[in-house]
Amino acid sequence: MPRSPRAVDVAKVAGVSQATVSRTFNEPDKVQPHIRQRVLAAAESLGWLPHGAGSALARRRSLIAGALIPTLANGIFATHVAALQEVFSDAGINLIVSVSNHDPAQAMRSTQAMLARGVEAITVVGEDFGDPIFDLMAARRVPYVITHGFNANSRHPTIGIDNFKTFQEITNYLLSLGHTTVGMIAPPQANNARVEARVGGVRDALAAAGLGMRPKHFIEGPWSIQFGRDSLAAILAAGSPTPTAIICGNDQIAFGVLTEARARGISIPNDLSIIGFDDDPIAQHTTPPLTSVKVDRASMGQEAALYLLARLRGEMPDLPPPMQAKLIVRGSTAPAKR
Amino acid sequence: MPRSPRAVDVAKVAGVSQATVSRTFNEPDKVQPHIRQRVLAAAESLGWLPHGAGSALARRRSLIAGALIPTLANGIFATHVAALQEVFSDAGINLIVSVSNHDPAQAMRSTQAMLARGVEAITVVGEDFGDPIFDLMAARRVPYVITHGFNANSRHPTIGIDNFKTFQEITNYLLSLGHTTVGMIAPPQANNARVEARVGGVRDALAAAGLGMRPKHFIEGPWSIQFGRDSLAAILAAGSPTPTAIICGNDQIAFGVLTEARARGISIPNDLSIIGFDDDPIAQHTTPPLTSVKVDRASMGQEAALYLLARLRGEMPDLPPPMQAKLIVRGSTAPAKR
DNA sequence: TTGTAAGCGTTATCAC
DNA sequence: GTGATAACGCTTACAA
Numbered sequence: 001m002p003r004s005p006r007a008v009d010v011a012k013v014a015g016v017s018q019a020t021v022s023r024t025f026n027e028p029d030k031v032q033p034h035i036r037q038r039v040l041a042a043a044e045s046l047g048w049l050p051h052g053a054g055s056a057l058a059r060r061r062s063l064i065a066g067a068l069i070p071t072l073a074n075g076i077f078a079t080h081v082a083a084l085q086e087v088f089s090d091a092g093i094n095l096i097v098s099v100s101n102h103d104p105a106q107a108m109r110s111t112q113a114m115l116a117r118g119v120e121a122i123t124v125v126g127e128d129f130g131d132p133i134f135d136l137m138a139a140r141r142v143p144y145v146i147t148h149g150f151n152a153n154s155r156h157p158t159i160g161i162d163n164f165k166t167f168q169e170i171t172n173y174l175l176s177l178g179h180t181t182v183g184m185i186a187p188p189q190a191n192n193a194r195v196e197a198r199v200g201g202v203r204d205a206l207a208a209a210g211l212g213m214r215p216k217h218f219i220e221g222p223w224s225i226q227f228g229r230d231s232l233a234a235i236l237a238a239g240s241p242t243p244t245a246i247i248c249g250n251d252q253i254a255f256g257v258l259t260e261a262r263a264r265g266i267s268i269p270n271d272l273s274i275i276g277f278d279d280d281p282i283a284q285h286t287t288p289p290l291t292s293v294k295v296d297r298a299s300m301g302q303e304a305a306l307y308l309l310a311r312l313r314g315e316m317p318d319l320p321p322p323m324q325a326k327l328i329v330r331g332s333t334a335p336a337k338r
Numbered sequence: 339m340p341r342s343p344r345a346v347d348v349a350k351v352a353g354v355s356q357a358t359v360s361r362t363f364n365e366p367d368k369v370q371p372h373i374r375q376r377v378l379a380a381a382e383s384l385g386w387l388p389h390g391a392g393s394a395l396a397r398r399r400s401l402i403a404g405a406l407i408p409t410l411a412n413g414i415f416a417t418h419v420a421a422l423q424e425v426f427s428d429a430g431i432n433l434i435v436s437v438s439n440h441d442p443a444q445a446m447r448s449t450q451a452m453l454a455r456g457v458e459a460i461t462v463v464g465e466d467f468g469d470p471i472f473d474l475m476a477a478r479r480v481p482y483v484i485t486h487g488f489n490a491n492s493r494h495p496t497i498g499i500d501n502f503k504t505f506q507e508i509t510n511y512l513l514s515l516g517h518t519t520v521g522m523i524a525p526p527q528a529n530n531a532r533v534e535a536r537v538g539g540v541r542d543a544l545a546a547a548g549l550g551m552r553p554k555h556f557i558e559g560p561w562s563i564q565f566g567r568d569s570l571a572a573i574l575a576a577g578s579p580t581p582t583a584i585i586c587g588n589d590q591i592a593f594g595v596l597t598e599a600r601a602r603g604i605s606i607p608n609d610l611s612i613i614g615f616d617d618d619p620i621a622q623h624t625t626p627p628l629t630s631v632k633v634d635r636a637s638m639g640q641e642a643a644l645y646l647l648a649r650l651r652g653e654m655p656d657l658p659p660p661m662q663a664k665l666i667v668r669g670s671t672a673p674a675k676r
Numbered sequence: 677t678t679g680t681a682a683g684c685g686t687t688a689t690c691a692c
Numbered sequence: 693g694t695g696a697t698a699a700c701g702c703t704t705a706c707a708a
Contacts, residue, residue, distance in 0.1 A: 004478055006701055017679045022703055032677065047477045052456035053394035054701030057684045062391060064402075064434070064455060072423065078416035085410065085435060089448075094434045094455050096402070097423060110427075117402060117432050118390035139385045140342055225623050252619075259623045281590075282620070285563050285597050344685055355695045360687055370693065392685030395700045 005046040014042035025050060056118060065308065066096045066114035066122040068107060074223065076250075076278060076297055077125065080147065083301025084123060091309050093120070102191045104129045108136075115140055121308040123147055123301075127156060128191045143311035147304045149194045150322035157319050159304050161295055163194050166325040167201030167247070170275060170293060173327060174245045175209050178336035179273060182206060183217035183243035185231045185253050195249065202247060217243050228256020229263075236264070244336045245273035251280035254290050258332065262287075269334035279328055288331030295325050343384040352380035363388060394456060403646065404434045404452035404460040406445060412561065414588075414616060414635055415463065418485065421639025422461060429647050431458070440529045442467045446474075453478055459646040461485055461639075465494055466529045481649035485642045487532045488660035495657050497642050499633055501532050504663040505539030505585070508613060508631060511665060512583045513547050516674040517611065520544060521555035521581035523569045523591050533587065540585060555581050566594020567601075574602070582674045583611035589618035592628050596670065600625075607672035617666055626669030633663045 011018045016039060023031045024039040031039070042048075056062045065088050069077040085095045096114055100107035107129045114122060115136065122137060122144040134156055137144045146158045174182055182202070189196045199218075206212055216238035219231040228248065236242060248254035254276030261268050268274060268288055276283055279294035303320045310317040349356045354373060361369045362377040369377070380386075394400040403426050407415040423433045434452055438445035445467045452460060453474065460475060460482040472494055475482045487498045512520055520540070527534045537556075544550055554576035557569040566586065574580060586592035592614030599606050606612060606626055614621055617632035641658045648655040 007703095008701080018701090019679060019681095019703080020677090023678085026703075030677075035678090047474070049450060049454045049478075051701050052454055053391045053400060054684090055703070056391035057395055057686090057701080058703035060684070060703095062455075072416050072420035075413055075416065078410050078413065078419075081416075081435065082410035082437070085437060089436065089451070092451075094436065094451060096432045097419065097435050098427065098432065099420070099423060112387060113427070113430070113432055116387045116390055117400075136385070140387075225619055229623070255620070256623065259625075262625070281563055282593075285567070285594065287597075287600070345687095346685085356685090357687080357695060357697095358693090361694085364687080368693070373693090389685050392700090393687070395685075395702090396687035398687095398700070 004051075005048045006051070007048070010039065010042045010046055010048045013046060014038045062118035062120055063092060064094050064096055064117060064119050065305075066098065066111075066117075066119035068098055068100060068110055068114070068122060068124045070102050070125055071099050072097070075280070079297045080125070080301045083298045084305045087302050087305035087309070091305075093309075100129070102128075102188075104191065108133055111136060115142065120312055123304050123308065126192065126194055127151070127154060127158070128193050143308055145304050145307050147300060149197065152322075157307065159307065159320060160300055160323055161325045162322045163197035164201040164204070166293065167198040168205040169201075169325075170247060170327065171202045171205035173329075174247070174273065174275070174333070175205065175211075177245070177273065177333065178338065179243075179245040180209075180211055180336070181217070181241050181243045181245075182211070182213060183219075183235055183246040184213060184248075185219045185221070185228060185246060185257065186249040187223050188220050198249070214241075217246075223250050223252050225252050225256040225259070228253035228258075229260035230256075232257045232260040243272070245275070245333070248274065248276050250278050251276035251283050251290060251292055254292070254332070255282060255286060258286055258290065269332050270337065273333040273336070275333055283328075283330065286332075291330045291333040292328050293325050294328055296323060299323070342389075343386045344389070345386070348377065348380045348384055348386045351384060352377045400456035400458055401430060402432050402434055402455060402457050403643075404436065404449075404455075404457035406436055406438060406448055406452070406460060406462045408440050408463055409437050410435070413618070417635045418463070418639045421636045422643045425640050425643035425647070429643075431647075438467070440466075440526075442529065446471055449474060453480065458650055461642050461646065464530065464532055465489070465492060465496070466531050481646055483642050483645050485638055487535065490660075495645065497645065497658060498638055498661055499663045500660045501535035502539040502542070503660075504631065505536040506543040507539075507663075508585060508665065509540045509543035511667075512585070512611065512613070512671070513543065513549075515583070515611065515671065516676065517581075517583040518547075518549055518674070519555070519579050519581045519583075520549070520551060521557075521573055521584040522551060522586075523557045523559070523566060523584060523595065524587040525561050526558050536587070552579075555584075561588050561590050563590050563594040563597070566591035566596075567598035568594075570595045570598040581610070583613070583671070586612065586614050588616050589614035589621050589628060589630055592630070592670070593620060593624060596624055596628065607670050608675065611671040611674070613671055621666075621668065624670075629668045629671040630666050631663050632666055634661060637661070 007021045008018045011021045088095050098110035111133050125148050127146050149160045150162050151158045221227045276290045276292035279292040283290035283292045345359045346356045349359045426433050436448035449471050463486050465484050484496045488500050489496045559565045614628045614630035617630040621628035621630045
């Protein structure tokens with residue numbers, strides 16, 4: 001049973017020392033062209049690839065980064081991971097993906113597992129799990145960055161939109177249309193400071209206009225289409241006054257509200273304005289098309305990866321400024337009926 | 339600048355040898371309880387975590403697996419990765435994700451990068467890139483499994499549905515409804531044997547009924563909603579005869595066709611039957627709801643990971659039988675108008 | 677420019 | 693049950 005070839009085998013075949021094999025792959029210009037050729041040919045013929053553990057040990061670099069996300073079941077995190085993966089991959093770094101399922105204990109286990117695998121840097125979605133995780137990374141001098149929300153007051157580096165401000169703006173848009181009875185259907189706030197900030201933004205903007213949101217018009221739950229339908233049903237069942245506009249935590253929920261509204265003969269946007277979040281491709285194709293808020297998730301992931309790559313080069317780069325969300329007005333919002 | 343603690347530091351603090359530290363974490367029952375406690379306490383106080391590269395080198399196990407997928411932008415692959423990640427994670431194995439973008443050269447680079455990182459096992463979506471990749475893994479004795487399509491004739495282990503047979507059945511369902519003019523809108527077949535098999539299944543079933551598919555009724559392209567809309571427009575623009583049923587490569591395309599049909603006043607399913615694929619959550623909520631085909635992607639990923647875990651234990655497990663896709667008839671299909 | 681040799685941090689074999 | 697010690701495969705001063 002032949003075992004995998006090692007650098008010394010390549011060296012033997014090429015008639016050079018092991019050091020030259022290493023140089024051929026890591027510092028090619030330090031070895032003469034013709035001898036480089038010989039080494040490459042030998043490696044090729046043996047099917048040799050550097051051994052990750054060996055080289056990680058000697059080099060003190062694993063060439064592996066980690067991403068901690070809540071779940072891959074949500075499309076926005078898949079997009080996020082795709083962006084990270086691409087940038088890291090271009091830099092010769094592989095990406096380990098691990099999930100928390102919004103559970104602090106699992107987040108901690110995942111982080112430890114990644115650190116035990118020797119990841120050089122980590123991206124974390126949100127700062128929901130408190131200090132232990134960040135202390136752990138800091139103690140091991142592993143650079144990290146928090147994504148999906150810019151927070152100027154955080155003691156950690158953060159990248160993303162200002163969730164509070166963005167939802168303030170969304171709300172102000174509805175206020176400018178004359179809506180005074182506004183509802184919201186949001187993902188759970190537990191272990192999710194981003195959602196908390198968004199809800200806060202809505203409440204703050206309403207309060208600034210001397211308004212409030214009735215408890216029965218605020219519903220928390222999963223981000224599914226079905227949940228959107230059920231939530232609208234629940235809001236209507238709660239009786240009058242009924243909101244004239246509903247802010248949805250994402251476009252799936254908004255699509256559900258739209259669907260339920262149509263099933264009930266409620267005219268959108270005449271009887272009810274609906275606003276989504278994330279500008280999913282589907283938003284353009286619903287009837288009517290959904291007003292939504294576009295966040296450039298891909299650049300957010302890229303920024304995060306580039307920030308960490310700079311840190312790995314030993315730099316202390318400035319954080320990029322907060323990203324700007326963009327309100328995309330389509331047909332699902334209109335002035336309040338008077 | 340204090341460097342990360344090593345096992346020997348823990349040993350010193352606990353007043354034991356380094357070997358005992360290792361045993362405490364890897365073979366706990368081989369060390370006396372009270373001394374185990376001491377070691378754990380010492381490790382805790384120093385914040386020590388085993389060093390991945392060191393232990394990978396000594397153990398000849400990286401505890402890392404790899405997944406090669408076309409892209410994370412497509413939700414079905416995100417679901418797939420989520421399932422893999424979960425099973426591997428429960429087994430203490432981290433997952434590196436890398437993508438091919440349907441490009442053989444990039445697939446090869448990604449595979450090499452994963453192997454260089456020492457992955458112990460790899461899942462590959464489809465067998466589109468030919469032998470080089472599989473030869474590479476085989477030469478290094480890295481177990482692998484191909485997902486997203488069961489192929490009894492493959493010389494590699496495969497897991498998934500039989501794509502050919504599944505689309506034969508879909509087509510036979512439409513034939514049983516009396517449809518004789520059937521169109522298809524599919525993702526590109528290039529570098530995608532799964533799509534090729536699906537198209538083959540449709541053509542085969544039609545041929546068995548003495549029918550064929552007109553070239554103008556077969557359209558290949560991306561899997562977006564917009565592409566579905568454009569494709570229906572193109573098929574209609576090609577003039578009579580017009581198909582009475584269209585098979586779509588996935589539910590996004592089907593949703594696009596549905597949307598375009600409504601925009602043109604074409605009644606679904608009376609004038610046109612539409613059938614999707616993947617049973618996306620949206621399929622239940624369109625008007626009318628979409629007939630689609632459900633494939634249990636999560637179990638497919640789990641099966642793949644479990645198969646590889648068994649291989650890593652040194653077993654030679656049987657492959658699971660082909661998975662069964664399930665036709666879910668909803669409101670978008672009906673008997674052909676006569 | 678190339679070779680020699682000393683790590684890198686852990687695990688596993690072998691004594692005790 | 694515990695402790696020395698020799699791998700594990702590579703990189704990198706340092707020497708030639």
